[in-house]
Amino acid sequence: xxxTIQWTVAAVLSIVSIFPIIQSTIQSYADFPERHPCYRECSxxxxxxxxxxxxxxxxxxxxxSKACYECPNITSDCSRFDCIPADGVKRAIAVVNxxxxxxxxxxxxxxxxxxxxxxxxxxEGTAIHWHGIHQKKTPWMDGVPGTTQCPIPAGGIFRYExxxxxxxxxxxxxxxxxxxGDGIFGSLVVRQPKKNNSLYDFDLPExxxxxxxxxxxxxxxxxxxxxxxxxxxxxxxxxxxGRGFPPGFxxxxxDHETIKTKGKPYVPLYEVRVDQGSSYRxxxxxxxxxxxxxxxxxxxxxxxxxxxxxxxxxPVDVDSIVVxxxxxxxxxxxxxxxxxxxxxxxxxxxxCDDRFTSAYQLAVLNYNPVPIGTVPSHNIRNWHEAAxxxxxxxxxxxxxxxxVEGQYITAAELNSAQDDDPEILTKxxxxxxxxxxxxxxxxxxxxxxxxxxxxxxxxKGFKLYTPQLNYISHVMxxxxxxxxxxSMSEMQFCNDKSMxxxxxxxxxxxxxxxxxxxxxxxxxxxxxxxYTFDANxxxxxxxxxxxxxxxxxxxxxxxxxxxxxxxxxxxxxxxTLKAVIKDTVTVPDGGYTIFRFRAxxxxxxxxxxxxxxxxxVGMGLILQVGNVSxxxxxxxxxxxxxxxxxxxxxxxxYYQENTHSISxxxxxxPHHPSYDIMTTTDSSLPSKHSSKPKPSxxxxxxxxxxPNFLALVIxxxxxxxxMT
Numbered sequence: 001x002x003x004t005i006q007w008t009v010a011a012v013l014s015i016v017s018i019f020p021i022i023q024s025t026i027q028s029y030a031d032f033p034e035r036h037p038c039y040r041e042c043s044x045x046x047x048x049x050x051x052x053x054x055x056x057x058x059x060x061x062x063x064x065s066k067a068c069y070e071c072p073n074i075t076s077d078c079s080r081f082d083c084i085p086a087d088g089v090k091r092a093i094a095v096v097n098x099x100x101x102x103x104x105x106x107x108x109x110x111x112x113x114x115x116x117x118x119x120x121x122x123x124e125g126t127a128i129h130w131h132g133i134h135q136k137k138t139p140w141m142d143g144v145p146g147t148t149q150c151p152i153p154a155g156g157i158f159r160y161e162x163x164x165x166x167x168x169x170x171x172x173x174x175x176x177x178x179x180x181g182d183g184i185f186g187s188l189v190v191r192q193p194k195k196n197n198s199l200y201d202f203d204l205p206e207x208x209x210x211x212x213x214x215x216x217x218x219x220x221x222x223x224x225x226x227x228x229x230x231x232x233x234x235x236x237x238x239x240x241x242g243r244g245f246p247p248g249f250x251x252x253x254x255d256h257e258t259i260k261t262k263g264k265p266y267v268p269l270y271e272v273r274v275d276q277g278s279s280y281r282x283x284x285x286x287x288x289x290x291x292x293x294x295x296x297x298x299x300x301x302x303x304x305x306x307x308x309x310x311x312x313x314x315p316v317d318v319d320s321i322v323v324x325x326x327x328x329x330x331x332x333x334x335x336x337x338x339x340x341x342x343x344x345x346x347x348x349x350x351x352c353d354d355r356f357t358s359a360y361q362l363a364v365l366n367y368n369p370v371p372i373g374t375v376p377s378h379n380i381r382n383w384h385e386a387a388x389x390x391x392x393x394x395x396x397x398x399x400x401x402x403x404v405e406g407q408y409i410t411a412a413e414l415n416s417a418q419d420d421d422p423e424i425l426t427k428x429x430x431x432x433x434x435x436x437x438x439x440x441x442x443x444x445x446x447x448x449x450x451x452x453x454x455x456x457x458x459x460k461g462f463k464l465y466t467p468q469l470n471y472i473s474h475v476m477x478x479x480x481x482x483x484x485x486x487s488m489s490e491m492q493f494c495n496d497k498s499m500x501x502x503x504x505x506x507x508x509x510x511x512x513x514x515x516x517x518x519x520x521x522x523x524x525x526x527x528x529x530x531y532t533f534d535a536n537x538x539x540x541x542x543x544x545x546x547x548x549x550x551x552x553x554x555x556x557x558x559x560x561x562x563x564x565x566x567x568x569x570x571x572x573x574x575x576t577l578k579a580v581i582k583d584t585v586t587v588p589d590g591g592y593t594i595f596r597f598r599a600x601x602x603x604x605x606x607x608x609x610x611x612x613x614x615x616x617v618g619m620g621l622i623l624q625v626g627n628v629s630x631x632x633x634x635x636x637x638x639x640x641x642x643x644x645x646x647x648x649x650x651x652x653x654y655y656q657e658n659t660h661s662i663s664x665x666x667x668x669x670p671h672h673p674s675y676d677i678m679t680t681t682d683s684s685l686p687s688k689h690s691s692k693p694k695p696s697x698x699x700x701x702x703x704x705x706x707p708n709f710l711a712l713v714i715x716x717x718x719x720x721x722x723m724t
Contacts, residue, residue: 039205042108044193049110054103056128058174058184059120061095064088072265075373084183085267087237087246092218094121094174094182100242101210101287102172102186109167109192115160117152125151125176128160130188131326132170132310132583134543138162139603140483140634142542144175146476147606147622149483150641151176158639167192168310169283169328171210178219181289181612185210189283190310199306199315200332203281207272210285211323211346213292213359214239223613227448230461233613234351235292238361240344241270245362250381258377268373270363272344274335281306282333288325289612291535292352293398293586295322297388298365299342299376304332305395305414311545311581312417316409319392322349324538326584326610329396339367341374347386349398350536358383399536399589401551412551412593414580423521424547424596425576430523432516432599437560438619440465440532443507445473447617465532466617467609470496471503473618474512474608479642481511481604481622483634487642495621509618516599518626523549523596525567530557530590537614540584543605543625546597547579553591563592584610602626 038052064071067082078085082098096102107113119126129143141162142148152158173185187208194203213235215222225231237247245266253262274280284296297303297320304315307330321329341364348359360383364375380386388394395409403409419425442455448464449455455463466473472494479487494510501508516522524546526539534556550572554563566572574594587593608620 036106038108038111039106040108042191042193046110049108049112051112051114052105052107054105054113054115055118056096056102056115057118057120058094058096058126058179059098060122061093061098061183062090063093064090067098072267075265075268078267084242086239086242087214087244088265088267089216089237089246091216092182094179094184094218096184096186099186100183102184104186104205104208105172105188106205107164107190109190110163110165111190112161112163115172117158117160119152119154119156119158121154121179123154124179125153126179126184127151127158127175128172128184129175129542130160130162130170130172131540132168132328133162133164133188134166134545134601135162135603136165136601137632139543139601139632140480140638142603142605144542144606145480146478147481147604149480150639164190166190166310168307169208169285169330170310171285171287171328173287177616178223178612180287181212181215181219185287187283187285199304200279200281202278207280208241208283208285209270209272209363210241210287211294211296211361212239212287213237213289213294213348213352214244215289219289219612223616226613227464227617232356233290234356235290235348235359236357237359238292238294238346238348238352240346240361240363243267243270245269247357247359250379253379253381258379259375260377269375271372272333272363272365273368273372274333274365275368276335276337276339279332279334282331284321284323284329284331286323286325286327288323288538288610291350291537291611292359293322293324293349293536293538294352295320295347295349295388295394295398296345297321297347297392298333298344300337301333301342301365304334306330306332308411308414308580309545309582309584313580314415314417314578316395316414317393318395318409320388321395322398323396324536324584324586324610326538326540327396327582333365335367337367339370341366341370341376343376343380345380345386345388347383347388350534354383360386362386396586398586399534399553399591401553401588401591401593410551411580411582411585412548412575415578416547416580418581419578421598422577424598425549425574425579427521430596431520433523433525434514435525435527435560435564436469436621437527437529438467438469438537439529440467440535441471441504442532443468443471443504445507445617446509466507467537467614467619468508469512469619469621471508472496472499472512472621473507473509474620474622475509475618477511482631483638484640484642485628512618512621513624514621515624516626518599518602518630520599521596522599523594525560525563526587526593526595527558527560527563528587528589528591529559530555535589536586537609537611537619538584538586539607540610541597541605541607541623543601543603543623544597544599545581545583546585546595547575547581548585548593548595549574549576549579550594551588551592553588556590558590558592599623599625602631 038050063086069077071078071085072088084100127143127145135142140148141160145151167190170188172188173180214237216236226233302317304317306315309328344363346361352359396411397408400408401410403413444454445466492511493513602625605623608615
């Protein structure tokens, strides 16, 4: 009997002791749910397409919550269900299904995706955008509040349903406020039937790398501190698939100490495992939040780049690649080095560089049979050591264009592997050409520099320079234009051709709208004027992909008219064959990027900088493709929303300060003329801003203020008395 009890106790203790290992193994399947029926061998037979369902629950959560038990002190605890370890620094987050990144969607080309989104965020609306999916049959599923749908209310459920006709690397993310940067995003990979001449042996789910910069707090308080006070907007760190070292991890290491000998606890780094002699497709997906491009390199390994933003390119071998917010780059890694362990390095640039936070991160490339959890014996102690090899070839460099042979190659110098619409490139002049210039403008943005705190009166740390397109701040309407166009007041729309004031001197905001005919060829000339800061902006277009035909940095700063003059003189050649296809592209500071596309997807499509703080203050616009009559109609029971301003029986009396206000009478702005969205108008190059209007006849440009006058009299009397 005693022996039986002893054996029972021993068995129980054994099970308890291995529970964390079992938990870790189960979690690995949760991280890579290849057991979902839609994760399968893809077929070219359309009859084998599937409808793939997912449930998303959005909620606020916590890094290193009670679900993590003793993580990172007990490494296995970091893999428990509901444990989000991040970089081991506690902070509030927003998540889907208590995962960060959120659940991956892995389907085959031609499948239909159905996602039920349950919004459990406290008092916040939300929406999910499917980044890179063009939604040709279902434009109302693009997931942009104010453009294609109403926000999903707190406590509500919304079902997204759409087809994925094109293979490639995409991702999904919240398109409401700052939720994306706080954790509401995940990968969306559309796989294709494997080709016989494949450039790689394996395309595995664990080789999807979601990379992004990371703040020390929720994005909203950081945004408010930066825009209303003197707080900074610099990322504190970087995460790779939701994991990484905390900032300053190596600060207390001695010259000869290693991670193993130091014994310092840390969240296990993300690990890419390979077999020697094989080749692997690795998908780099950037959920970049702020101005922090990441330079990616792998020790002792060359990367073969095969795809960008879901479209194949002619392969090119590089030693490093810079990835901007919203971009996706697919690379091939050949496991041709001695069996061992190697660092994968992610060096933060711009606001993450050594002028500011020196943010960087590491992941590990391990060759089998190196034990799981092994890290290299040498340290990458700081931002400088995380840099790519000095003499290697870098793709997509920061603020460098054109490329330099043997050193840099830009996205505009890549060749597409497909050219299905050659007229886009060969047509001498596009049907529509838009010059869109931008900078951080020293303007009295009424949302952050109202009449009581003009920008010229506050000290440097409190000045808020506003990023704008053509000196206009875009305001997202309260009503989704696509599904409720009849509800929109025409007075809310504008662009730089319709403005009646000088927006370089006065703050201008509206629903910034450009209109083009269906199936027309459109050219955007993006100009980074480059005066205020040494910055960089990646721009993303919804509903379409485009061909990047030219890119050049001219100087530290430039102007649109200078580029227009160069273009008219034939000094800006465009790529007319095999231009790379993308949906997100960078623009060099003090230079330009030019891209073309066929506007063949009728609807209203958002175009914006993919840096969260910039798009939230209006660095974007809406592109209307075709007439409303040419657009697909949303389902009859599609949710509606809008303002509620009924007539009142007795007109209310309001107290109104004698100052400017951002609240405009009847939701309209007298500076904005009527602008018809129901039909398409011709577009050409933007005209110059008109001069500032003079005061109207019969009205004084300054009003008499009795209290101020009496105060002035008293001061003068006192001054005269003192002098006598």
